[in-house]
Amino acid sequence: MKNDYIPYPAVIESIIKESFDTKTFKVRFADKKIAKDFTYVQGQFMQVSLMGTGEAPISITSSPSRKGFLEFSIRSVGKLTKKIHELKVGDKMFIRGPYGKGHFPFEEIKGKNLVFVAGGIGLPPLRSLINLVMDNRKDFGNVKILYGCKTADEFCFKDELKAWNKTPNTEVLLTVDKKTDDWTGRVGVVTELWKDTDIKADNAVAFLCGPPIMIKFVVQKLEGSGFNDDNIIMTLERHMKCGLGKCGHCNVGDKFICVDGPVFTCAEVKKLPKKDGAM
Amino acid sequence: MIKKVINKSDISKLLKDANNEYNVYVPMEHIGGDVLFSVLSKEKNDFEDDIKRINLASEKNVNSPKDIFYPQLDTMMEYNDKGEIRETVENSKKLVFGVRPCDFHAIAHQDHFFSKNYQDKYYLSRRENSLIVVIGCNKPPRPNECFCTSVGTGPFLTEGYDIQLVDLGDYYLVEIGNEKGADFVNKHEKYFSDPYRDEIKHAESTKLEAEENINLKVNFNKALQIMKSEEIPQDNLERIAERCIECGACVYVCPTCTCFDVFDDMKCGEGVRCRIWDACVFSGYTKEASGHNPGAKKEFRAARRYEHKLKYDTLETGISGCIGCGRCLHSCPVDIGMSNFIKEITTNQKYH
Numbered sequence: 001m002k003n004d005y006i007p008y009p010a011v012i013e014s015i016i017k018e019s020f021d022t023k024t025f026k027v028r029f030a031d032k033k034i035a036k037d038f039t040y041v042q043g044q045f046m047q048v049s050l051m052g053t054g055e056a057p058i059s060i061t062s063s064p065s066r067k068g069f070l071e072f073s074i075r076s077v078g079k080l081t082k083k084i085h086e087l088k089v090g091d092k093m094f095i096r097g098p099y100g101k102g103h104f105p106f107e108e109i110k111g112k113n114l115v116f117v118a119g120g121i122g123l124p125p126l127r128s129l130i131n132l133v134m135d136n137r138k139d140f141g142n143v144k145i146l147y148g149c150k151t152a153d154e155f156c157f158k159d160e161l162k163a164w165n166k167t168p169n170t171e172v173l174l175t176v177d178k179k180t181d182d183w184t185g186r187v188g189v190v191t192e193l194w195k196d197t198d199i200k201a202d203n204a205v206a207f208l209c210g211p212p213i214m215i216k217f218v219v220q221k222l223e224g225s226g227f228n229d230d231n232i233i234m235t236l237e238r239h240m241k242c243g244l245g246k247c248g249h250c251n252v253g254d255k256f257i258c259v260d261g262p263v264f265t266c267a268e269v270k271k272l273p274k275k276d277g278a279m
Numbered sequence: 280m281i282k283k284v285i286n287k288s289d290i291s292k293l294l295k296d297a298n299n300e301y302n303v304y305v306p307m308e309h310i311g312g313d314v315l316f317s318v319l320s321k322e323k324n325d326f327e328d329d330i331k332r333i334n335l336a337s338e339k340n341v342n343s344p345k346d347i348f349y350p351q352l353d354t355m356m357e358y359n360d361k362g363e364i365r366e367t368v369e370n371s372k373k374l375v376f377g378v379r380p381c382d383f384h385a386i387a388h389q390d391h392f393f394s395k396n397y398q399d400k401y402y403l404s405r406r407e408n409s410l411i412v413v414i415g416c417n418k419p420p421r422p423n424e425c426f427c428t429s430v431g432t433g434p435f436l437t438e439g440y441d442i443q444l445v446d447l448g449d450y451y452l453v454e455i456g457n458e459k460g461a462d463f464v465n466k467h468e469k470y471f472s473d474p475y476r477d478e479i480k481h482a483e484s485t486k487l488e489a490e491e492n493i494n495l496k497v498n499f500n501k502a503l504q505i506m507k508s509e510e511i512p513q514d515n516l517e518r519i520a521e522r523c524i525e526c527g528a529c530v531y532v533c534p535t536c537t538c539f540d541v542f543d544d545m546k547c548g549e550g551v552r553c554r555i556w557d558a559c560v561f562s563g564y565t566k567e568a569s570g571h572n573p574g575a576k577k578e579f580r581a582a583r584r585y586e587h588k589l590k591y592d593t594l595e596t597g598i599s600g601c602i603g604c605g606r607c608l609h610s611c612p613v614d615i616g617m618s619n620f621i622k623e624i625t626t627n628q629k630y631h
Contacts, residue, residue, distance in 0.1 A: 003366050003400040005355050005552075051358045051552070052545030056568070078568030092362055211571070239567045242542045242555075244397040248538030249565060250555070251583075254591040259396050273510070273586070 004244055007049050007094035008034055012087055013069065018156035022121065023085055024061065024073045027093060040064055042128040043104035043263040045233060046097035047243045048072060054080045057240045057258070060098060061124040062133035070095070073124035073156055099243040101262040104129040104233065109205050113141035117218050119148050119190055119210025123156055125235045125262075126209050134167065141204075143170045144197060147216070148190030152176050152183035173197055175276075190214060191221045201226030208234040219266055232266035283453040283464060284473040284478055285444075290451075291330045293470045294319065294376065298326065301374035301410070306341050307332040314341045316375070335377045336446065338420055343382045343534035343604065344375050348405045349389060351531075351556045355401060355541070360548040368400055373409040374463075380433035381602040383413050383440060385534030391596060392537055401554075410463055412526035413443040414451075417489050424605025426495040426618050432602045434489040445482040452482040454607040474570075497621040499589070499599060505624055511582050515623055522613040527558035529607035529616070535588065535600050536587065538564075559584055583585075585620050 010027040017023050029035035032077050033229060042059055047057035052171055056078070062071035064272040076085040084093065106129070114133060145164060149155050157176065165172035173193045186196065190210070199222070206222050208215055222232050238250035240258045250257035253272040297303055300321050302324035307317040307329060314337040320326045358364045370445070378386070386406075393402035415435035427433030436443050441460035444451040452474060455461050464471050509521055530536045540557040543550060557564060560581065565574035592600025601617045608616020622628065 001400050001403065003368070004397050005400070006364060006366055009362050049552075051364070052360075052543050052550045054543050055541060055552075081568065084336055094362075094364075137360075190391065212573070236569070236574065238565065241539065243555075244399070245395070245401055246393070246397070246537065246539070247541065247554075248559060249540075251559075251587070253586075254594070256396075273582075 004096065007047065007055070007096040009092045010070070010095050012089050012091050012093065015087070015089060017273040018073060018158075020153045021077075022073055022075045022154075022156055024071055024124075024156070025084070025087070025093070026071050027095070028069045029095075030092065034160070035068065040070075040098035041103040042106060042132050043102070043125065044098035044100040045125075045243070045262060046070070046072070046095045046099065046256075047240075048074075048080075048084070050080060050083050053083045053093075055241070056080050057099070057237075057243060059125035059128070059235070059262075061127045063128050063135060065132050065135040073121070073127075075121045083207070089165060092128060099258055101259060101263050104207065104235075104263055105205075106132060109199050110136075110139045111141065111203075113200070113202070113204040114143045114148075115199055115206040115222075116143070116145045117190060117206065117208045117210070117214075117222075118146070119214040120150065120154060121156075122209035122211070122214070123147055126207055127157060127160075129207060131165065134164065137167060137170075141169070143167075144199065145172045145188055146175075146193045146197075147172065148175045148177070148193070148210075150177045151180055151184075152154045153180070161199060171197060188237075189217070191217050194221055194225070199225045200230075201231070205231045205233060208232065229267035229270060230265050233263060234266060234269065235263045236261055236269070281455040281461060281464075282479060283455070284447075284450050284474045285453055285471050286450045288449075289470040290335070291333070292357050292584045293467055294330070294374075294507050295326070296467055297374050297376075301372045303374045303376060303535070304344060304347050305376045306334050306335060306337055308334050308337075312339060316342060316344045316347060316377075335414060338418065338422075340550055341379070342421060342532070343385060344378055344452055345382075345385065345389070345534050347373065347375055347583040348386070348409070349393075349402050349537070353551045353554050355554055358552070360545075360550075362622075366400075368404045370404040370407055373405070374412070375409060376412045378411050378413050379604070380413055380436045380443075381425075381427045381604045382534050383411060383436060384598065384602045385604075386411065387439065388535045388592070388596070388598070388600060388602070389537065395631055410459055411441050413440050414444055414476040415443060415486065415489065416492075417446050418492050419494075419605075421605045421609050422494065423493065424608045424616065424618065425493055426497055426605060427603040427604065428490055428493045429495075429499050429618075429621075430601060430603040432599075432604075433568045434479075434488045434493060445577045446483055447478060447481050447485060450478075452478055495605070495618060497618050498625045499621060501625045502589055503593055503599075506586060507594075511585065511624065513578075515620075516578035516582050519581045519615050519620070520576075522615055523560065523577060523581060524613060525560055525562065525577075526612065527560055528610040528612070529555060530558040530560060530584070532601060532606040532610045534604060534606070559587075581615075585617070588617070589621070 009030040241247035245256040245259035393399035440456040539554040587598035
């Protein structure tokens with residue numbers, strides 16, 4: 001019987017400092033056979049651990065179209081993530097997965113216009129799908145990426161944001177909650193961006209990731225723009241301890257976010273008990 | 280179904296023989312009078328002491344055998360600072376003797392839970408080589424709290440077991456439920472004899488009387504229907520939340536609770552990753568590193584526990600996730616037990 005709790009070592013190939021508290025780690029399984037056979041789907045996550053410190057669920061931010069490696073964008077907030085931030089190129093982390101039967105659609109959304117709305121550390125999970133779309137750009141209609149952070153020094157993937165914005169028929173709109181001296185762009189919550197661009201529901205699908213309060217107001221905005229709940233797709237987070245539907249921590253109603261999600265349509269989320277704080 | 284009888288005086292001999300092949304778990308008296316499932320010693324002298332402490336007819340609160348297959352604290356892997364990891368899986372042959380029918384239902388619940396989606400190797404390896412001998416409850420072990428007849432889990436099993444014993448005074452009627460049970464009885468055939476017609480009749484009347492002895496009745500189906508069609512009334516939940524002291528006793532004693540936390544412990548380059556039972560009633564249960572806590576409200580945590588066991592488990596498996604053992608009410612310092620919750624939402628009376 002396979003033991004799904006046992007993680008495998010992965011070597012860090014590069015580290016990019018994205019913002020004052022977030023780094024992107026590019027890793028490759030140390031075992032060549034595991035690295036070769038490993039596949040994942042956009043929107044899935046891995047359990048990432050350091051032996052002796054602990055384990056946490058981290059979304060895969062790289063695109064499955066770019067093979068052989070995995071990228072995790074990790075904000076330094078807790079005991080484990082602080083320790084991960086101290087790692088250097090060549091160091092090992094331990095990973096297992098991928099997890100999540102509920103992932104982002106790809107074939108099903110070909111030919112459609114796409115709207116991505118991210119808040120803070122919510123962009124890394126969406127980036128897996130964004131780069132998959134970028135690598136198959138001709139298969140999609142127009143793409144809008146709306147990204148809000150508390151302050152300008154929180155933005156991740158700064159070079160990619162520029163590159164995406166230069167891609168034909170692709171628009172990146174950034175906003176910050178609080179203006180600082182180095183910021184000349186828009187100020188206001190992410191829903192304020194509706195004033196600056198025309199969000200249309202026709203033939204469109206929206207993808208969201210961010211704090212619950214953002215999700216709530218963005219869903220209202222999207223519904224106001226004519227989106228129905230099946231075309232609003234979001235990825236939820238919980239502090240999962242196992243990723244296998246056993247530890248119970250991500251249980252909401254009759255669902256386990258780790259197994260049944262982490263990606264759900266808005267229609268699915270609305271069926272979950274409200275008191276469990278899914279939205 | 281094959282039936283045999285065994286004299287009570289032969290039980291210790293049977294267990295002594297079985298102890299050569301199995302790790303034998305049986306309810307034993309401990310200091311202070313607690314009766315807990317414990318493993319019989321393999322050392323001759325200690326074994327003789329253990330045998331004297333066996334109490335199969337305890338009317339005291341016996342713990343469920345849950346932690347035999349799913350220990351409260353379990354090492355999952357050992358590792359060192361070179362990054363070498365070694366899984367720690369236990370799969371010894373186990374005989375669990377004296378399991379109550381409701382607790383057997385709980386084991387069936389755990390078997391399903393730990394097998395679905397992903398197979399949990401720690402649980403399933405422990406469970407793989409195990410034989411379970413059930414003893415039906417002529418009298419409820421917790422007279423004021425047991426409500427097995429309301430959820431269909433006792434006081435006797437009708438199917439699914441390896442072996443079930445019916446207490447008939449000086450001896451037990453032995454009901455053999457499957458091949459595994461038959462193999463065990465055949466291997467130790469010298470202790471078993473064929474029953475007379477009277478003994479089988481006696482067992483039947485004992486079972487009927489046992490049903491009568493379960494005094495506490497709740498309307499589980501009505502509770503299920505209410506929970507299926509509407510949210511649990513807010514004032515019920517608020518009253519429960521007001522009383523709950525968040526001690527976690529209800530989930531620790533619950534034979535079907537499965538939640539766990541995972542932690543690492545490392546010293547001098549050697550470490551372990553362990554899992555330990557967790558409790559969904561604790562406020563920190565859903566807390567995230569950012570400080571965000573989706574399950575922060577106490578009444579919502581209470582609701583989740585009731586809904587999980589009574590509604591979602593039942594809708595998924597057809598069998599209640601609450602087995603009616605009454606341990607949550609028995610151990611609760613403020614009387615918020617599953618049966619009181621069911622009573623409160625199905626009647627107009629307030630129990631909290």
